[in-house]
Amino acid sequence: MPERNGRASEARPPRDEDLVGALRAGDPEAPAALWARYSPSVGRVLAKALGPSLDIEDLTQEVFLRVFGRLPSLRDPSALRAFVLAVAMNVLKWELRRRWVGRRVRLSGTGTLPDIESTSADAEARHALQRCYRIFDSLPSKERMAFVLRYMEGMTIDEVAAALEVSISTAKRWVNRGAAKVAEQVTVDPDLCGFFAGERKEHTRER
Amino acid sequence: MSVEPSDDARLDPTAERVAEFVSAEIGPPATAKSGEKEFVRRLARFRQVQRNRKRFTLGVAVASALVIVGLAGSRLRNNAPSTAVLSYRVDDREPPAGGYILASQTTDALLAFSDGSRVRMAPRASGRVIEVNHRGAKFALDDGKLAVDIIHRPRAQWTFEAGPFRVSVHGTSFTIAWNPVEAVFEARLASGAISVASPVAGPEIQLRAGQTLRVSLRDQSSALGTMSSPDGPSAAERPPIAPAASGPSESPRWPHRGWMSTLSDNKAADVVTDAERRGLSTVLERADSEDLWALANAARYAGRYSLAGQALSAHRRRFPSSDRSREAAFLLGRLHDGDPNGPGDALRWYDRYLDEAHDGVGVSDALGRKMTLLQRWNRRTEALIVARDYVRRFPRGTYAIAARALIRSSIAGQ
Numbered sequence: 001m002p003e004r005n006g007r008a009s010e011a012r013p014p015r016d017e018d019l020v021g022a023l024r025a026g027d028p029e030a031p032a033a034l035w036a037r038y039s040p041s042v043g044r045v046l047a048k049a050l051g052p053s054l055d056i057e058d059l060t061q062e063v064f065l066r067v068f069g070r071l072p073s074l075r076d077p078s079a080l081r082a083f084v085l086a087v088a089m090n091v092l093k094w095e096l097r098r099r100w101v102g103r104r105v106r107l108s109g110t111g112t113l114p115d116i117e118s119t120s121a122d123a124e125a126r127h128a129l130q131r132c133y134r135i136f137d138s139l140p141s142k143e144r145m146a147f148v149l150r151y152m153e154g155m156t157i158d159e160v161a162a163a164l165e166v167s168i169s170t171a172k173r174w175v176n177r178g179a180a181k182v183a184e185q186v187t188v189d190p191d192l193c194g195f196f197a198g199e200r201k202e203h204t205r206e207r
Numbered sequence: 208m209s210v211e212p213s214d215d216a217r218l219d220p221t222a223e224r225v226a227e228f229v230s231a232e233i234g235p236p237a238t239a240k241s242g243e244k245e246f247v248r249r250l251a252r253f254r255q256v257q258r259n260r261k262r263f264t265l266g267v268a269v270a271s272a273l274v275i276v277g278l279a280g281s282r283l284r285n286n287a288p289s290t291a292v293l294s295y296r297v298d299d300r301e302p303p304a305g306g307y308i309l310a311s312q313t314t315d316a317l318l319a320f321s322d323g324s325r326v327r328m329a330p331r332a333s334g335r336v337i338e339v340n341h342r343g344a345k346f347a348l349d350d351g352k353l354a355v356d357i358i359h360r361p362r363a364q365w366t367f368e369a370g371p372f373r374v375s376v377h378g379t380s381f382t383i384a385w386n387p388v389e390a391v392f393e394a395r396l397a398s399g400a401i402s403v404a405s406p407v408a409g410p411e412i413q414l415r416a417g418q419t420l421r422v423s424l425r426d427q428s429s430a431l432g433t434m435s436s437p438d439g440p441s442a443a444e445r446p447p448i449a450p451a452a453s454g455p456s457e458s459p460r461w462p463h464r465g466w467m468s469t470l471s472d473n474k475a476a477d478v479v480t481d482a483e484r485r486g487l488s489t490v491l492e493r494a495d496s497e498d499l500w501a502l503a504n505a506a507r508y509a510g511r512y513s514l515a516g517q518a519l520s521a522h523r524r525r526f527p528s529s530d531r532s533r534e535a536a537f538l539l540g541r542l543h544d545g546d547p548n549g550p551g552d553a554l555r556w557y558d559r560y561l562d563e564a565h566d567g568v569g570v571s572d573a574l575g576r577k578m579t580l581l582q583r584w585n586r587r588t589e590a591l592i593v594a595r596d597y598v599r600r601f602p603r604g605t606y607a608i609a610a611r612a613l614i615r616s617s618i619a620g621q
Contacts (some may be wrong), residue, residue, distance in 0.1 A: 031250050035243050047233050052462060057242050064246055065253050129232045132225055151218065151226035179222035186221050196224045 013037070020077035023068070035064060038081065042088045049092055049148045050099075051133045059095060063088045085163040089145055096141040128195045135185045139178055146171060147178030255323040255358065266291045292341050295320045306336035310351070313599055320344065323358040324365070337368075343376075352384040359399070372422070373404040375411075390424035395434060395563075397528045405429065417528040434527040434563070461493045466501035470508075478505035479514065487514065491521040500531050503538070516542050536560035537569050544576065550584045571597075575606030582613065591617050 014022070014033065022030035043060045050056065066087050074083050136144050142164065149160045161171035186192045296319050297308055310316035310328040318326040318336070324343075328334065332351025336344060343357075343365035357365050357376050365376040369385035372392045379399025385392050394403060396418050402411040405422050412431070414420055422429045466478045482490045482502050490502060503518035519535040519542070526532050540556035557577045564570055574597050581590035594610035601607060 031247055032243055035246050039242060039246070044233075048230060052233060057245075061242060061246050061249055065249060068250060068253065069257070125228075125232060129229065132229050135225075147222070147226070151222055152230045179219040182225055183219045183221035186225055192225075196221065196228070 015078070016080035017077040020071070020074065020080055023071060031064075031068075034067070038084045039064065042084065045085070045088060045148065045153060046092060046095075048152045049136075049145060050095065051129075051136075055095070059091055063091045066091065082159075082162045086165055089149075089163050089165075092145060093141050096144065100137075100141075124195070128192060131189060131192050132186075135182055135189075138185070139181055143174045143178035143181065146174035147182060150175040151179060252323070252358065256360070259322055259360070262291055291321075293321050293339050293344060295336065295339060295344070302336065307333075308335065309333045318346075322360060322363075325356045327354040327356075329353070348383065348385050350385060350387055352382060354380075354382045356380045357399075371406045371424070375402045375404070381414075392420075392422045392424075394420045434532070461495050461498070463495055464498050466498045466505065470501045470505050475505040475508040478502055479509050479511060487517075491517060492525075496522065496526045496529060496531060499525070503535070507538070507542070512542055533560065533563045534569065536563060537573050540573065540576065544580060550580045550586075553580055571601045571604045571606070574600070575604065575609070578606060578610060578613070587613075587617070 019030060019033060019037070023034060039060055042063050043056055046059050046063075047056050050059075063084070067084055070083075070087060074080070136147075139147065145164060146160055149155045149163055150157070155163070157168055157172050157175065160175060161168045164171055164174070166174075186196060295302055297303070298317055299319070302308075302318075308316055308318070308328060310330050310332045313330055315330060316328040316332070318328070320326075320339075326346060329352035332348070332353065334346055334348040334351075334353070337347055338345040343363050345366045346353075346368070348367060348369040353367065355365075355367065355376070357363065357379055359379075363376075367374040367376065367383060369383055369392055370387060370390070372383075372385070374381075374383060374394065376399075379401055380397040381394060381399070381401055382397075383392070383394045392405070394401070394414060396414045396416055398416045400416070401414050403414060403420060404411050406424070412420060412429075414431075417433050419432045419434055420429065421432070464481065466481070469478050469481075478501055482494075482505075491499070494502065499518055499522045503515050503522060506512070506515035506518060516539060519539050522529075523532040523535045536556050537560040540553045540560060543553035543556060544550075546552055554577060557573045557580075560573050561570060561577075564573070574593060578590050578593040578597055581587075581593060591613060594613040597604065597606055597610045598614065
């Protein structure tokens, strides 16, 4: 790839256009470069949307394999980031559907969902995290994805719309509905309500 | 969390607190470093499949065009080829006429097929490619050992014959060995599934990942086992052929700790401390392969050799078919290398590794260490045998000078 050939270019990472060109030309180093650039952000979005899971790395790999499969359809090479994210959202959508079906078919006998595994050593935080993901699980997947991108990833509505491949007004509607449902369910949950109202501040200070 | 408020309506403060909390709890995933190699490997396979699909599509298109343009008659339609026949090369050269291949005395012979499948013949092995078609190939092993890696494709059909045994494959990695003098057949399956037709065991035997099969025609005996540590029962001691056992275990509930990243930041002690905090017995039984491997190495770096040994053994027991478990045998050999009571354990592990890895990158190292270990314990005759083997296989290896010196000294002493 051109950026590895000179000192000046080493200092500056390759532009997305160059990376796409290298990928299309079959540069053997391009896949690793693409992975290094975008896998952290893709993995992060998937982890936030799905919760900590052993599947995250597999799903991240799935996203990048699909990116390669669809690369010929990328018209604007400078939009690589948005392209990767859109593919990731597509994979996420199917994964959410798969999990929803899995819960309906196998795990809903008692109406309870499997525990979310948290990396936190704080039992209270673990408990709160589980309850938060139970709320997320109750959201429609489109609202869940919109909520994650806007509230957790800090994207603008324009970026959310691009990632979900919908109009800005639709993206805004999904974000607002998702956020409203999350807020409403937190408010009626006595544990979470208390946790986020007062105890959370203390918890954060301790951590 | 930084969100620009200018582009749309204000954020809901409660939802914002939830998002902030969840983001902080989840943290960054450990995919970038650990997944890159795996991704590149999977991509190579993905591209191979894509290429094959393109070839297939092109083949179908050309065949269809030929049929439409040239063969108006309906009789010929049934005879039109639908897919490309595989081709192969032996050590990057055209295959010999008749397909008979005899590997050299010292090096492997590599058969590379056009679909990406690989068959590696061990030194001195001999066999013949009987048939190659669009679904796979048929190979007859006359003598020696094969390491096979078949790319999975829909309707793929590969057959390996060894004496009276027939191994049917769809997509998998395994080794088979056939000793016509002793009339012993062995198969070791790393991944996927194969079925073995044996004249001894009646119907076909289904092997799953991590399982081994040894059949002796002289004794009329068969033993199905798993690729486990040498502490476990030998294949012959295991029960006779039975329905396949379950595959390697990995607890689905283990929260991945990302210890590999911690280790790469030179924080071996942190990994050990974290493992102890979670309970070593729990970790050894539940950790996923990557975390368990990181713990083994962290314990080695931190001088916790007993714990390192436990972690390596646990990895071999729980993930018997993985590359790491093969490497674990070598590392266990190194852990026992300095045993004051004798070289028995170290030699056993080195031999186990040499047996399992056959062409792995650490073979030279394991063989060299075995030689020096035998020397150190004054077992000169055995050391000399290993030295000769080493020089023959790795004439420019790290231990070649020491091996030659040992050979010279034995000649001078005669």
